[in-house]
Amino acid sequence: MLNFMKGSIFSRRQSEAVPREPEQEVKVLAIWGSPGSGKTTVSVRLAKYLADHKYNVALLLCDMTAPMLPCICPPAELECERSLGSILAATHITDILVKQNCITHKKIDHLTMIGMLKGENVFTYPPYTQELASELIDHLRDIAPYVVIDCGSAIANDILSAVSLLEADTVLRLVNCDLKSISYLSSQLPLLKDQKWDADKQYKVASNVKFNQAGEHIEQVLGSVAFKIPHSDELENLALAGNLLGELALKDSRGFRAEIAKIAKEVFGV
Numbered sequence: 001m002l003n004f005m006k007g008s009i010f011s012r013r014q015s016e017a018v019p020r021e022p023e024q025e026v027k028v029l030a031i032w033g034s035p036g037s038g039k040t041t042v043s044v045r046l047a048k049y050l051a052d053h054k055y056n057v058a059l060l061l062c063d064m065t066a067p068m069l070p071c072i073c074p075p076a077e078l079e080c081e082r083s084l085g086s087i088l089a090a091t092h093i094t095d096i097l098v099k100q101n102c103i104t105h106k107k108i109d110h111l112t113m114i115g116m117l118k119g120e121n122v123f124t125y126p127p128y129t130q131e132l133a134s135e136l137i138d139h140l141r142d143i144a145p146y147v148v149i150d151c152g153s154a155i156a157n158d159i160l161s162a163v164s165l166l167e168a169d170t171v172l173r174l175v176n177c178d179l180k181s182i183s184y185l186s187s188q189l190p191l192l193k194d195q196k197w198d199a200d201k202q203y204k205v206a207s208n209v210k211f212n213q214a215g216e217h218i219e220q221v222l223g224s225v226a227f228k229i230p231h232s233d234e235l236e237n238l239a240l241a242g243n244l245l246g247e248l249a250l251k252d253s254r255g256f257r258a259e260i261a262k263i264a265k266e267v268f269g270v
């Protein structure tokens, strides 16, 4: 599997990359990092932040091993059940195909989501190519002014996440304040470096930072980071209840909400 991937995505020639216009504004943000670091949580809450502020946002959930839609809100709050798999099963991607397979939320008007449904896995649909994944990202740019992509950690065997990472305008690279998380990133980053991945387009983020990890300790372990997203018990409870899009009202979540607002301002300028 790894070799197969090395022969495809991770061997793309640099000359094929289309240079981005320097003045182009950030539209596509990929959120990536070590396993369990909070990628899905941060993606969902950033998308919700934009939607709550009346900006249209598309949230792409790449996880095909554990479809995330069932964890985001109660099924009754979704308009319909459509799947990312139906998009990736096509020979070519069109705006209409993408729009037909977007899932909207009954109460959050400005949010549209694309992901795998409960019970589906990577074998539910035919295999897709790197080119098709790339077409999807391109079409998402037309669907919404802001696109947030929740990538899987394991880029070596997840085409959509790998392509998202390479093609996003900006990347948040999440890491927890522990050695396992750091070790994971050190093993994956060489894959991206081989791709001449533009390391300048990423922000290092310390995620789910617990009270006892705050302060200098983080910088000692992780080096300098652009953002520190604090842990929130209330958010953890929302996640346990399968309602990551729920409202955060308690004082304990203030730090988390403030950091999400800070990221939205820095990355999207909103």
Ligand SMILES: Nc1ncnc2c1ncn2[C@@H]1O[C@H](COP(=O)(O)OP(=O)(O)OP(=O)(O)O)[C@@H](O)[C@H]1O
Binding pocket: 034, 035, 036, 037, 038, 039, 040, 041, 042, 063, 152, 153, 207, 208, 209, 229, 230, 231, 232, 233, 235, 236, 239, 240, 256
């Ligand atoms: N800021 C936070 N406050 C409280 N809990 C958090 C926070 N960030 C993440 N978590 C919790 O950590 C766990 C992992 O989070 P999440 O599923 O978002 O990580 P992930 O990086 O998407 O994981 P995976 O690699 O499995 O896709 C979840 O239980 C989530 O509720």
Ligand SMILES: [Mg+2]
Binding pocket: 039, 040, 041, 063, 150
């Ligand atoms: Mg996840």
